[in-house]
Amino acid sequence: MRAATTAxxxxxxxxxxxxxRERAPRIHCITNSVAQTFTANVLLxxxxxxxxxxxxxxxxxxxxxxDALLVNLGTFDGERRExxxxxxxxxRHQGKPWVLDPVLIDRSSAxxxxxxxxxxxxxxxxxxxxxxxxxxxxxxEPAAMRAFAAQSGTVxxxxxxxxxxxxxxxxxxxxxxxxxxxxxxAMGCAASALTAACLTSGKDAFTASAGALLIxxxxxxxxxxxxxxxxxxxxxxxxxxxNLDEATLxxxxxxx
Amino acid sequence: MRAATTAxxxxxxxxxxxxxRERAPRIHCITNSVAQTFTANVLLxxxxxxxxxxxxxxxxxxxxxxDALLVNLGTFDGERRExxxxxxxxxRHQGKPWVLDPVLIDRSSAxxxxxxxxxxxxxxxxxxxxxxxxxxxxxxEPAAMRAFAAQSGTVxxxxxxxxxxxxxxxxxxxxxxxxxxxxxxAMGCAASALTAACLTSGKDAFTASAGALLIxxxxxxxxxxxxxxxxxxxxxxxxxxxNLDEATLxxxxxxx
Amino acid sequence: MRAATTAxxxxxxxxxxxxxRERAPRIHCITNSVAQTFTANVLLxxxxxxxxxxxxxxxxxxxxxxDALLVNLGTFDGERRExxxxxxxxxRHQGKPWVLDPVLIDRSSAxxxxxxxxxxxxxxxxxxxxxxxxxxxxxxEPAAMRAFAAQSGTVxxxxxxxxxxxxxxxxxxxxxxxxxxxxxxAMGCAASALTAACLTSGKDAFTASAGALLIxxxxxxxxxxxxxxxxxxxxxxxxxxxNLDEATLxxxxxxx
Numbered sequence: 001m002r003a004a005t006t007a008x009x010x011x012x013x014x015x016x017x018x019x020x021r022e023r024a025p026r027i028h029c030i031t032n033s034v035a036q037t038f039t040a041n042v043l044l045x046x047x048x049x050x051x052x053x054x055x056x057x058x059x060x061x062x063x064x065x066x067d068a069l070l071v072n073l074g075t076f077d078g079e080r081r082e083x084x085x086x087x088x089x090x091x092r093h094q095g096k097p098w099v100l101d102p103v104l105i106d107r108s109s110a111x112x113x114x115x116x117x118x119x120x121x122x123x124x125x126x127x128x129x130x131x132x133x134x135x136x137x138x139x140x141e142p143a144a145m146r147a148f149a150a151q152s153g154t155v156x157x158x159x160x161x162x163x164x165x166x167x168x169x170x171x172x173x174x175x176x177x178x179x180x181x182x183x184x185x186a187m188g189c190a191a192s193a194l195t196a197a198c199l200t201s202g203k204d205a206f207t208a209s210a211g212a213l214l215i216x217x218x219x220x221x222x223x224x225x226x227x228x229x230x231x232x233x234x235x236x237x238x239x240x241x242x243n244l245d246e247a248t249l250x251x252x253x254x255x256x
Numbered sequence: 257m258r259a260a261t262t263a264x265x266x267x268x269x270x271x272x273x274x275x276x277r278e279r280a281p282r283i284h285c286i287t288n289s290v291a292q293t294f295t296a297n298v299l300l301x302x303x304x305x306x307x308x309x310x311x312x313x314x315x316x317x318x319x320x321x322x323d324a325l326l327v328n329l330g331t332f333d334g335e336r337r338e339x340x341x342x343x344x345x346x347x348r349h350q351g352k353p354w355v356l357d358p359v360l361i362d363r364s365s366a367x368x369x370x371x372x373x374x375x376x377x378x379x380x381x382x383x384x385x386x387x388x389x390x391x392x393x394x395x396x397e398p399a400a401m402r403a404f405a406a407q408s409g410t411v412x413x414x415x416x417x418x419x420x421x422x423x424x425x426x427x428x429x430x431x432x433x434x435x436x437x438x439x440x441x442a443m444g445c446a447a448s449a450l451t452a453a454c455l456t457s458g459k460d461a462f463t464a465s466a467g468a469l470l471i472x473x474x475x476x477x478x479x480x481x482x483x484x485x486x487x488x489x490x491x492x493x494x495x496x497x498x499n500l501d502e503a504t505l506x507x508x509x510x511x512x
Numbered sequence: 513m514r515a516a517t518t519a520x521x522x523x524x525x526x527x528x529x530x531x532x533r534e535r536a537p538r539i540h541c542i543t544n545s546v547a548q549t550f551t552a553n554v555l556l557x558x559x560x561x562x563x564x565x566x567x568x569x570x571x572x573x574x575x576x577x578x579d580a581l582l583v584n585l586g587t588f589d590g591e592r593r594e595x596x597x598x599x600x601x602x603x604r605h606q607g608k609p610w611v612l613d614p615v616l617i618d619r620s621s622a623x624x625x626x627x628x629x630x631x632x633x634x635x636x637x638x639x640x641x642x643x644x645x646x647x648x649x650x651x652x653e654p655a656a657m658r659a660f661a662a663q664s665g666t667v668x669x670x671x672x673x674x675x676x677x678x679x680x681x682x683x684x685x686x687x688x689x690x691x692x693x694x695x696x697x698a699m700g701c702a703a704s705a706l707t708a709a710c711l712t713s714g715k716d717a718f719t720a721s722a723g724a725l726l727i728x729x730x731x732x733x734x735x736x737x738x739x740x741x742x743x744x745x746x747x748x749x750x751x752x753x754x755n756l757d758e759a760t761l762x763x764x765x766x767x768x
Contacts, residue, residue: 034548034564036290036331040441045486050441051360052290055333058364065363075548077567077591079333104563107577108570183754185552185562230557231750238487242439292546292587296697301742306697307616308546311589314620321619335589494743498695 006172010253013211014246016198021047025200028066029193030054030083032074032103035186038234039070042190045242046215048197054083063090067200070193071118073111074103081114088121097124097199100154101192106135124199125155125209127192133158140164142171157195157209159188163217165210172210174255176217178224180233191216218252219244262428266509269467270502272454277303281456284322285449286310286339288330288359291442294490295326298446301498302471304453310339319346323456326449327374329367330359337370344377353380353455356410357448362391380455381411381465383448389414396420398427413451413465415444419473421466428466430511432473434480436489447472474508475500518684522765525723526758528710533559537712540578541705542566542595544586544615547698550746551582554702557754558727560709566595575602579712582705583630585623586615593626600633609636609711612666613704618647636711637667637721639704645670652676654683669707669721671700675729677722684722686767688729690736692745703728730764731756 026049031039036052043050051062056079063069069091071084091098100123102115112135119126119136130140133156138148140158149156150168158164162175181187194216198208216237222244223236282305287295292308299306307318312335319325325347327340347354356379358371368391375382375392386396389412394404396414405412406424414420418431437443450472454464472493478500479492538561543551548564555562563574568591575581581603583596603610612635614627624647631638631648642652645668650660652670661668662680670676674687693699706728710720728749734756735748 032564033289033545034552034562037293037441037549040290041486041490044439044441050290051363052288053331053333053360053364055331057334058332058366061364061366062360075565075567076570077565078569104565104574107563108565108573110570110573183556185549185556227751229751229754230553231747231754234553234750235487235491235747238490239483239485242485242487289545293549293697296546297742297746300695300697306546307619308544309587309589309616309620311587313590314588314622317620317622318616491743491747494746495739495741498741498743 006255009172009207009210009214009255010250012203012207013214014249016201016203016208016211017046017215017244018246019201020197024049025067025197026051026065027068027070027193027197028062028087029070029072030080030087031070031072031189034075035072035189038186039190039193041238042241043193043197045238046194046197054080056082056086059083059087060090063087063096064094067096068196069096069098070101070196071098072101072103072189072192073105073115074189076111097196099123099192099196099199100126101189102126102128102132102136103189106131119152123154124205125157125195127157127159127188127195129159129188142166146171155205155209157213159191159213163213165206165213167206170206172255174214174217174253176214177220178233180224180227180230181220183230184234214253214255215244215249218249221252262511265428265466265470265511266506268459268463269470270505272457272459272464272467273302273471273500274502275457276453280305281323281453282307282321283324283326283449283453284318284343285326285328286336286343287326287328287445290331291328291445294442295446295449297494298497299449299453301494302450302453310336312338312342315339315343316346319343319352320350323352324452325352325354326357326452327354328357328359328445328448329361329371330445332367353452355379355448355452355455356382357445358382358384358388358392359445360388362387375408379410380461381413381451383413383415383444383451385415385444398422402427411461411465413469415447415469419469421462421469423462426462428511430470430473430509432470433476434489436480436483436486437476439486440490470509470511471500471505474505477508518767521684521722521726521767522762524715524719525726526761528713528715528720528723529558529727529756530758531713532709536561537579537709538563538577539580539582539705539709540574540599541582541584542592542599543582543584543701546587547584547701550698551702551705553750554753555705555709557750558706558709566592568594568598571595571599572602575599575608576606579608580708581608581610582613582708583610584613584615584701584704585617585627586701588623609708611635611704611708611711612638613701614638614640614644614648615701616644618643631664635666636717637669637707639669639671639700639707641671641700654678658683667717667721669725671703671725675725677718677725679718682718684767686726686729686765688726689732690745692736692739692742693732695742696746726765726767727756727761730761733764
């Protein structure tokens, strides 16, 4: 399958959302304890089935029966590190897609080093922010992002006031969402989990990653319209994601 | 004390709720990190005092000063496993009631094996869903549930679109709640914690378990009436549980 | 700098809030997994940047690039204990302020002992409730609190229906907030994190600690006015904190 063109993305995102609701993919998330609850609730609101164990004794079994894997490096500890390596071995062996979220690697060289070793294992996509991209050696400027994606052999999905997604051949940008998204913990982590979910659709990784960020961005835009602050925003975005339909996606999406 | 008959359950549930608010029992929860926050908030909304440490160095002291114990196997790891064994030793020695929640044992044979070893230690109740019941060797069909409860020497409290509670002598069913309950993480885990809380009332384990599921189901039914999606549903159910009174329980409950 | 007098506190609290929003201080929180999400969201709503790793391999780097540190003892385990000692070494070496939150030390003598050893390391402030203060050897009565603060060489910030803050020279009290604050998990933990944030302002530790409790208390008072229960209260307090301004603080504050 070849990636969606810019014009195709809103429709593709609608198809991704419909696929999640119909197939209820199982997404195994190795993620930090700050982000676990909100990430699970975002996946559930989108129709997916999350699981989150990090026990070495059972993570292999969970990844085997999952459809995609998220590896998020926030609140990293020894047990999570071991769990990541076991989970990736299972995912590689079974050809399951996985997403790397190198949370806050700009704050710790040890974490950044581990993230680089994971990038070399070829995730289907890396979801991150600008500071994290720079800490990996990339740059948010479109041509530089495409070059970095080509060199890394993965899709780079950058979140921010403007979301930008690149693979080696193309870049796409959009500015949905709301400033409150930066005032609710785990919003980026949840975007990474939704990216993993969209990778189970059979669409190419560029379309799945861009679609996931577009879906969450438009849910955020809707949530922001009635939010009184970041508390109600976090509630509203789950409701908006649950209620989002293809027509609303098509009507609101502005992609370039 | 003998168990409530079907007709008695709504009134018994009202008494359970009143007892929680009056006595503020301390419920120690060994539970997964995805579920901790929501579980604590459900217990607090019902009038209880939650604690959640899993440190081997202090869990004995916490269980000693608690009124009931929850053992939930989600995101299981080595430290939690050790904590469970220490906690159960204290609970057994002091005759404190405890609830087993064998989360997602249908996904991992290692976890299912551990759950079976815990079931042999005779929890007062096991709260689970249909897939988890089957993984333990049971079946959701009423007569089979009663037989499984008899054989296990415990109360089996099954959540789902229809909740069903059995001990060796009787089965009771009701269908309150709302589909959003399956779209909010930790809803089942919270039901298990509330079951542990109701076991502190002095009522028999069948009545306490059925009453806990009835209370949460009716709170969910009320929450669903004004929810705009699973985000606002999770907020509403805490409000509904906090505000639930015996008259509302009696008016809404449909038990068979 | 000398501490705010009673009359000065509302204005000082307004300045603290403005400073958080302008400078976006980085607050590293070693806190229990029950409290992490809500604590992060309170810090974000106030304009701060939270981080929460407890991995020994990276906590040094995180504390080095943070502006203040919170040490919360809830759900304590071996890894967190090690992380605390590493983090405090870095904080001490760099002169960074830190807050101790001795959660539930009245329930475990092992935890109480560890809390006393940390108190000897001179946190800038200790945020706790009455039972925890007594377990440390203090007392909530004003003169006794001042004496305990003098003897411990720190600020004691007590939360409850009445908040009270003491250093060796002065005591201040106020009764904002709402009863729902005791029905939402992690409210005290979040107050401790906000105290750590306010310590980055350059104001003395007494003013920063009292200001933090006043800010959260008034946000709670506002949140309670439209809450339908503890679920909506937890949402509302984040919105209220985000929207709180100096004029509202000045108008509502009743300090003695």
